[in-house]
Amino acid sequence: MVSTAPAGYALVTGASSGIGAAIAREYAQRGVPLILTARRVDKLEQLAAELRGKVQVEVIPADLSDPKAPEILAAEIQRRGLPVRILVNNAGYGVPGRYLTKDWPTHAQFLQVMVGAASELTWRLLPAIRASGHGRILNVASFAALVPGADGQTLYAAVKAYLVRFSESLALENLDRGVHVTALCPGFTWSEFHDVTGTREMMSKLPKWAWLETDAVAKAGIDGVERGKVIVVPGRVYRLLRFLAKHLPDSLVLGLMGRNSKKIRKVD
Template sequence: MTQTRGYALITGASAGIGAAFARELAARGHPLVLSARRVERLESLAQSLREAHRIDIQIIPADLAERDAPRLLCEEVARRGLGVDLLVNNAGYGVTGYFLSQPWQVQADFIQVLMTAPTELCHRLLPAMRERGHGRIINVASLAGHVPGSAGQTLYAGAKSYLIKLSQALHLEYGPDGVNTCALCPGFTYTEFHDVTGSRAMMSKLPKWLWMDAQTVVRQGLRAVDRGEAVHINGRVNRMIKSLLKLMPDRLALALMGRQSRRIRKKKPD
């Protein structure tokens, strides 16, 4: 990515994997467009990276749960004359609780942020990449997209699976034009994700060998998209989990996931 002269647009850049992408790309001299809802965090991150690496960093706050946000984000990028050659669709979160325990608007916002918004950003930014004959798209998916759905986060696995399939299709369609698309699929990663979902205490009991740090995930993702990988699962353990579940009969894999869900989320459905 160090040869690229355009900007990297990172959504959900205020924390976690998004912030790790910003730090890694800034260290490589890549100018950045950082977007998220939390403006104060974006400004703090941008200022520290400017001082450390002396690169241009633009901030465009956006709440991707708003239906017009992807369009307005791209229009502001164009208004500022910022050519984007790397799109990192990272914005995301988890909705805890069973499907009916949350109002429909909460579920609709989740679909908008994790599925509709990244798809629209790809659609709006891909034409210029294709015209230049060079571009990179990383859709941050998850190991969850490769395994059966679980109780307690009803839409999460489905949304991540969608990003994987979207990335594969875009890879086949526009890879020949010089635009590589990769679905990055980390497993358990040290970020604040589990603090937000209220599952930190439970997750801290898991063995350390299941976990990866965000910076390693990011570096592997950047290498994968440059190599032209349509899907990259981070870590040997995660690749082994995916392979084992794929070999199992669907009924058995689903039963195992159900058992694990009951261990993690003891609350009964509403």
């Protein structure tokens, strides 16, 4: 396939599975060359082999829990001479259980991946993204960022809310340079996420209407950032829930979250 997309690569973090892999596939369908990064090299290579018939794909493994990883990753991109036009900050995971059930190094590593790495990669790559004249930054947040926090979700909702506010400010700062910045806020999505957190059995009890497909989430995010939407909430149900959360009293919504937290989160 000959790419008709503007020149420049899309860097997708956490591209080995789930929403990250779906975003990579969607960009490949649109003729955008890719830089894929994650910890699991075998998964990255499998995805790269799948997509190389459509676009050029570079694989650069990185463990973003290492504070040095963003600088090393950016330096390797520069060494290979790969112009980055699109940055997708997707890498992430969840830490199940209440705040005090985990030691501080576990939380610190989580914050490094979810906040530190996303912020630093953006800082390091933003000059090139701005220079392209039509750059894009897609931060994969969560519907959890848009409603009161749930029991057992202490840092997860907080870091996703950070990504929303980060995206809003970046969008305003870079609008005059042709850069669109979007926070993608999906609800429950079929992926490895709940297997990693050990909540798959619990989550399987949720009704089918609560679940989104990764392909649909990826398409919504990319369509949204192309249109210049700053916040994208995929799915009619979640858009309705967001509307209700914004217009109902905070105390009522917080009470509902408290009563239902144990159905969707490990809280012990």
